[in-house]
Amino acid sequence: MADRLVTLRSYTMPWQADLAGARLAAEGIPFFLKDANTVSINWLYSNALGGVKLQVLAADAERARTLLAEVAADPSLPEEGDLPGCPRCRSRQLQKVVRGRIWALVAWLFLGLPLLWPWRRLKCLSCGHVWSAHRGTFPDFHSLQR
Structure with a gap:
């Protein structure tokens, strides 16, 4: 068995x-x-x-x-405290800002392929501040859903 x-x-x-x-x-x-x-x-x-x-x-x-x-239980895994905070109010309630969808659609219609630009921007849900996040500090999508 x-x-x-x-x-x-x-x-x-x-x-x-x-x-x-x-x-x-x-x-x-x-x-x-x-x-x-x-x-x-x-x-x-x-x-x-x-x-x-x-x-x-x-x-x-x-x-x-x-x-x-x-x-x-590995402590080297990122936790909620490791997420970047808002530069103004230090809140951790963040949202990814998605821009350029309409331009990607227009490029797709006229050129036959969508041109996607990597927008790395975050918005604070507490104070409304929007800023550009650097590659090393940009959290993944799932960590923003907590």
Whole structure:
């Protein structure tokens, strides 16, 4: 019965499951990513399938859970306090400012390809201040949704 696979976690995207699987592989624990190829082909199927499932042998399940818990508790991962704050009021309630959509559409209609400019701007939801963020200080989209 040790050949039975146990699902440890489910991830939305295959690369997230690959990162967790790489941690397990580094410790010598074999793993399998169920539904990874399907979600890679069409990522919209991720919710319908329940995500990409990280599976290990039943004999390695407890050790794998411990390793994944250590990764989740890693203090080197960014926390909410690591997000940049507003230069005026130091608030952390930020929103990405998206500009240039209309110009991208016009370029697409007349040139046949959209010209997308990388606008790296943030807006403070507390005081309304808008500023240009540098590449190293620009947070990812998901961290702004907290």
